[in-house]
Amino acid sequence: MKRRAFLTTGALAASGALLSSRVTFAGTADGRKPRLVFVVLRGALDGLAAVPPCGDPGYASQRGDLAMGKPGTDGGALPLDGFFGLHPSLTFMQQSYAARELIVFHAVASPYRDRSHFDGQNVLETGYPQPHAVETGWLNRALAAMPARRALEKERGISIAPTAPLVMRGPAAVTSWSPSHLAPLDDDTLQRISDLYSHDPQLAQKLAEALAAEAIADEQAGGMADTMDAGDNRHPLLAQRGKPGAQYAEVVQAAARFLGREDGPQVAVFDTTGWDTHFNEGGAKGQLAARLAALDAALRDLKAGLGPVWNDTAVLLATEFGRTVAENGTRGTDHGTATAAYLIGGAVKGGRVVTDWPGLSGRGLYQERDLRPTQDLRAVMKGLLADQLAVPERALESSVFPGSDRARPLRGLLRA
């Protein structure tokens, strides 16, 4: 609370670093304010485990011990569309599919065709065809390209992380927030530090961003307490320990809090890790199953936290590439090519699997080992940006995804 008072009266506002741009939010004509969440799945999530093609004649034999049973069998996949199933851990995703709020894109890949995590993530986040072409991310450049009426407002994007991941870095003003368990400092010290930063534009801006995010977090924390914390004074992570998704609980609650505000950011990003399953990947149960259950619970929590705002929200989950079709020598999978991506939310026109399935028979495979990519992930991203954030198509081609002209925006992903 204290800090908020400082914000509105403090020198930062006068210095124009941030707050001068605070204006009342103007949504679309019908008053709807679309939200977009991007979840980076770092480590190459096995799309053939998350969304097993149980109806593919090659699936069971190619996958060996990792193959999931057909829907309806003991420990088998959850039914999806008859051909594809969902990993048994993904119960919320299955409900969302049934409620027509989930689209799965399969055999999808970024333009990257080698097998380095770090280059793959770089392409996934920069949106350029080659790794390390730029040091800005497609999502930030999309924010910069949004119609001026919206772009003029304060930060449209937030990273729920100490420092923004690459996808969110760039010319558009964005902020970051992550939980702090340190005591807030008093206004006088803060004032003096911000004065000290008046000669250092970079730090001045970062501090202003941090304080703005903090103000929102403080203000909202009160209102959320009864639903989220239930009078528990312990650190939220301790209070949640042991529940599936506990490691994401604080991040997801924060994302919901920021996105839930009418004058808050419209776009949020957070990371998940641990998908690099070279060893003991497991099937219906095991290592990957536990991680998928946590991710599924995080999405369920996000929906609960957003309340009615869920209806205006689309969450895209994507990973840098897929994994080998066959099991490796240590009951896991090695780096592959195509995989699955997921679009979930109340704004999504879901209940379908979008794919041009290449098949898992020997000849269908990419380099005789990986799922062959038949869809460009950028087409999904472009369609989503055009329909959810009204990013002009010209900007999508020129500044957001340069060199992607063959990946036409996939329209119609959202409810009208």
Add this chain to the structure above:
Amino acid sequence: MDKGLTSAIAANRFGLGARPGELAAIGGSGPDWLRAQLDGPAPEIADDGLQSSASILAQIYDLRRAIRAARAAGANTASLSGAADDAAAVKAFKKLPQLIRPIYRAEAGARLRESVATERPFVERLTQFWANHFAVSVDKSVLAGLAGSYEREAIRPYVLGNFSDMLLATERHPAMLLYLDNQLSMGPDSRAAWKMARRNPDRKPGINENLARETMELHTVGVDGGYTQTDVTAFSEVLTGWSIAGPDGWRAGAQPGTFLFRAAMHEPGSKVVMGKRYPDTGYDQGVAVLHDLAAHPATAHFIATKLARHFIADDPPESAVQRVARAFSQSGGDLPTVYRALIDSPEAWQQPVAKYKSPSDYIVSAFRGLQLPVKVEKPPVGLFQQLGQRIWAPGSPAGWPDRSADWNGASELLKRIEWADAVGQRLGPRRNAMDLAPQLLGDVLSGATREAIARAESGAQAIALMLAAPEFMRR
């Protein structure tokens, strides 16, 4: 070059942050001070109670045996008293974190104590650079027990030696083999695979590519180093058999928990890696490939770029990269020669605060500057996590990133400031920031910061302002 500036750059960018009196001791000859630190053997960390990786692994083996025994007992009596025995298995299982956590805390504390106290901070920074280059990460839980001993066993002894030796020491260390999943990687035509197939025709044992790929991509030639998927596969086969001695390791002549080459798992035959054919010499086949990777020109360039990025600027000048790469190649990977080329790079001495400190650098420099104690019984490991850089937890084999944009997030900055404030409050008048600021920042200290400290309303606030100052956030 400005002599006063060379002291500040030597202590704060090449070192771990000045301690009171350090700048005076450097006396304007930063490069000489750095060069002198390269003489003599690399410092060891010799805290009481730190254990070897082998000893830690032996304890983990014992625990796993207990868990298995408890589970087996549970299975045998499942219908009668299964619940009780299951509880015994759970109890045994819970002992793993109880075993590992104190080891992690002791190791992290010992490392931090060394960072704060060392009089050869350049060597310590290099140690941490290499530990990050050959990164393991404690988010794979067993590594929390091994990351510290790995650094002491496979990094520290080689920091002032040859790159090739460090490469071999890290790739064959049990921590790396476990982290990158090589210990069970098996040649599809190896004796062990044939035996397994006879016992269970459904199991198809084979290779795991992880170690081979990351060794090329992250440790040696780099992702643009000219290798293909075929090379990754072939090198994986070369590395089959590079494993760890189990509890019965003595039978194979190896101490449990140490490196063991399992010849029966090794893929027989010669293999071609990056255009060169390596005859099947068993374990030595892998050593030969590593040796050639270490000597590859792409490795020299890759390492030089990383070093220059760490010590000069996010986007290091090509001239400096070339100079360091040349020193690497011409000396055959002699690391002190490489470091001297870095010190001799004029580019390193031109921009006084070119790098934004990582959270770890920030904390360590504050500890050094303020001479904060690192308590043996309660090392401040949680602080690193709070500020965004949990010790030995980069989360990926690429290690922590090394550019300003990776660390200068808004939320992270506010946490540093909050911590700086807490430190000020805790120390209060026990440190005098007016005296300390020129001793720690030297010629880099700005008039604005000096003035802000002078005008602070309390000693505590003065300390907070010093630690929050732009020139203390950078190095």
